[in-house]
Amino acid sequence: MTRPMTDRLASLGRGGINTVGSLGRSGVFLWRALAGIPRPRVGFPLLVAQIYSVGVLSLAIVVVSGLFIGMVLGLQGYTILSDYGSEQAIGQMVALTLVRELGPVVTALLFAGRAGSSLTAEIGLMKATEQLSSMEMMGVDPLRRVIAPRFWAGFISLPVLAVIFSVVGIWGGMLVGVQWLGVFEGAFWSNMQSAVDFGDDVLNGVIKSLVFGVVCSWIAVFQGYDCVPTSAGISSATTKTVVYSSLAVLGLDFVLTAVMFGGF
């Protein structure tokens, strides 16, 4: 075997070991952050503050995106469905698309970009400026104090944002379909109501966004905590958060869709 060949094999092996190692570390990290119930007196205000910065501050981008996506769906759906003379089905199309897919997925992508990256940067900077270290030396576990509230805040906020996204999107679709293009409003709602099932569609969408909430928050806080504490390290960790979260969300979405709607 030639030298470059063994080198390549070795680098493949090193990559594999690093990947498995960081997966393991992130698992231990999450376990240590979440193990043990925090004292409510201390934990609750921290959680509220994080839901504010992770959830409430992401509301604007989620609402605006939801509105536009719903309007685009209404417009596109109308042009296609009117070819078959069934533009009443526009409500059904908009609602199903949003509730099952676009609500959870687009919200998770926006969340990764808006909140995940800022979580990573914040935690990374706290690490770089020794704030996490100094917390440890004060006898305060940064995993409990810094990481856990941020993780839970992401986990709680994402489903809430996704549901709001879907509702705003459906309203946007109605705006275009009913107010602008003149689809009969009664048909719009009744078609939607007969097509959308609460358990199969709405709740499955919420389950999806719960899963995405875990994944996005986990990636964001871990990348921040595990980053190289330099400016280059923080910037690469922030990029990784967005890239990994997006890929994980899209990949998991396929798996979840196959399980939920694929008839397996």
Added chain:
Amino acid sequence: MTQRTSEITVGLFMVAGFAALLMLALQVSGLSLKPTSDTYTVYADFNDAGSLSPRGKVAMAGVSVGRIRDISLNQKTFQARVAIEIESKYDGIPADSSAVIRTSGLLGDQYIDISVGADEASLADGDSFFETQSAMNLERLITNFASGR
């Protein structure tokens, strides 16, 4: 941003989330808060169930009166046996009514339409329709037409 205001905003945020979920439940999926147990089941045997599916619509004069619960094959007659849940408030459907499979629009879903009969007695839980009319099979129709029968 004081602690108090951020707490209030977060509270509003959570309330908005619940309101949105409630809206999805009631307005979008048409879930009614009434218990769904007040239905009775009747059966219809079709020679061809077409593309009927569970949860499909069951209508009478265009008004939705129930849902399809289950579709199975009757092993003796080799007909499709469709279990239909009809809301209890529609309890006066004549016993000799017939079940017809219709299509909504040209390409729409198939649903069961109950065309009303004249009997004084009403359908009760566990009864079957006397008369059924199977799905119109477009392909078969065209074949029949082309062969001149």
Added chain:
Amino acid sequence: MENDPFMASSDYITLKNIVFTRGQRRIFNDVSVTVPKGKITAIMGPSGTGKTTLLRLIGGQLKPDRGTVTVAGHNVPELSRKALYRLRERMGMLFQSGALFTGITVFENVAFPLRVHTRLPEEMIRDVVLMKLEAVGLRGARDLMPAELSGGMTRRVALARSIAMDPELIMYDEPFAGQDPIAMGVLVKLIRELNETMGLTSVLVSHDVPESLSICHHACIISDGKIVGQGTPDELRNHPSDKVQQFLNGHPDGPVPFHYPAPDALVDWELPAALTAEEDLGP
């Protein structure tokens, strides 16, 4: 070591035969240090000799490859997570950067350990925080944000925060680095006063020789992963070792070479090629 006067039962911290490696680099090779209770011990040495690492070993943030770290009778590397955090409540550490929490005011920074570890009523917390800030002369700065402080003030606030819980031990990581002479003077005064008034055991890591020697009772000089000299400031000034003298007097070259170890210069510059290039440069 047998004749070391500080190996007494009054030792607060004992590091014994510490070996510590990071990556390929051996940072400590069989280092033993003792810190007597209620005294200021200075750990000195050139940059990059792992002085901060030593503090992290004491605080249990790092574990040695070999050797024992005993703090107040506890074997630190063996402690459970919970016990370690409880022990750390009795320690204070002043980080080189100050490490203040950037999102909250000076007051809240100092109040932070009190709020987490105690259930004191708000008025008590207020009194304690103002007392600690008064001790470092920054009671008037309580409503400022950390970003509004100068470097010296940041370090004083961090000092107030590390003494908020009245610890038994305080560790200073390069407290004088990058400070102007006045700020340095203030910090020297504070460290000495804290040690005298509160009876703190202090560990001071620094490469600022005159300041450190002026306040410490006992000093160790670390170089190349080993202790090259230790004793009282006067003993060190008359220490026979070249390494100690080079460090104390700041000679640029000596046992610690000016050049970082490098391959032969001829190889790095590819000298024959460089010579031809020089010819090309000619007119």
